[in-house]
Amino acid sequence: MYLIKSPLLLKWYYPSLVWNKSRSEKVIYLTFDDGPIPNVTDFILKTLKAFNAKATFFCIGDNIQKHPEVFNRVKNDGHAIGNHTFNHLKGWKTDNETYLQNTIKCQKLTQTNLFRPPYGRIKKSQIRSLKSMLLNQAFGSQINGTDSNLQIIMWDVLSGDFDINLAPEKCYQNVIKHTENGSIIVFHDSLKAFDRLEYTLPRVLKYFAKKGFAFATL
Template structure:
């Protein structure tokens, strides 16, 4: 179960997290979770370069370790990176100290003040500690690209009608998402540019 639009009760539970950026500006923020991996990260980077837009990649530490050349390419091409834990941990299933240590292990590689909890599932006690050092970025438009029962066309339909000024859009930089990302990402960017949205990375 996942929410295409971030529900009010989650925003109420985690009010210090960033769910969207200011609605007053016609800007949107493309974000990618879980990479970098050789199967899809180069495609994503090629598409971003083709359309000359920048994005934010919430990277998993062990994937950075396995694919340092891809991590360097993300940085060299002007994109932002965020911390997504070292082992893609679900905070609900682990004690606070172990979770914070895992984030710190990833931080040695990412050196960023941006964090996104995998699955959006972190305990309030864990986030309370992380807020001291990180901007915790959630989302307000979830593509659902990781859902292998979802058609590429439906993935695109999850995104386009839900975009607003300031939207934070999540795609996934992982193997499960490949056919949906390949279809929906370029079409999303084309829609945004055609409708005069500025596509931004987090600074």
Template structure:
């Protein structure tokens, strides 16, 4: 069970400085990619962004950065932003604070970034209090590309229907998401460029 549009009650639960979207006054969108880098899909994403001269923000899992340093380096070399997504993709709600924070710091040794996105969007408030030196990035549009029951067409529709000025959009560079990302990402970019939107990094 997941909600494509970030619900109000979650925004209420977390501190005010957690970022769910950027300014609604600018016709700009923010593409973000979680869980990579991996060879099965991250290069496709990078090729697509390069084709349209668009930048994105990649929230990287530390163990994947360690496995595929060349892909991680390509993300940086092509001018994209990177963020910390823990070393082992831990869910904060299910993890003792000390283990969670240590896992983030292990990833930080590899990513060296000021951005953090909690996997599953589920950190405890007690964990966030220890992460005040990071800019914590959530989202307001979840593509659903990780859902094996979701058609590529519906994934695209999720993004087109719910995105608005300042939206932070989540795609995934993981194996589950491949067919939906390959279909939806380039089509979404073309759609929004034709509507006069720009794409920014966080």
């Protein structure tokens, strides 16, 4: 079971995490988890370019190592990069030291101040450790002079594209029904999600572009 719209209670329980951006501007934030993946990532990049849209890719370190040329295409197209751990670890089932070291291993490749916990599952103790001075230094030393303040990015709209039992049209409806100004939307840059992503992404871009929305990086 999963929730398409992140509940207020969850946002209250994790107030230090970023769930959405300003509700006063007609900007939405498309995010893609789990890549880079050949063909799937290429489809995303081509579709975004057709709408002059920018997005944020939360990448798995192991996939970056396997597909460096695809990762470079994401960066060269002007999209933002986020850290999604090296091995897609589930924080609730991982001890803190292992989780932190795996995140740092990915950070050496992503060089970013954006982090998203896989599955959206992270312990409060892991949040504290990630935001500690020691780890911020580890992050900040690799961001090449940009703002080194770590941001842990969640979302307020989950497309459900990872659900193989979900019809592509339902995936599309999930997004257009729940998205508003400042929404952070999750799609997945993966083979598992591709059937629903291929159907939904161009339709979402077309729908919100017609309504005057911009698509920006985090």
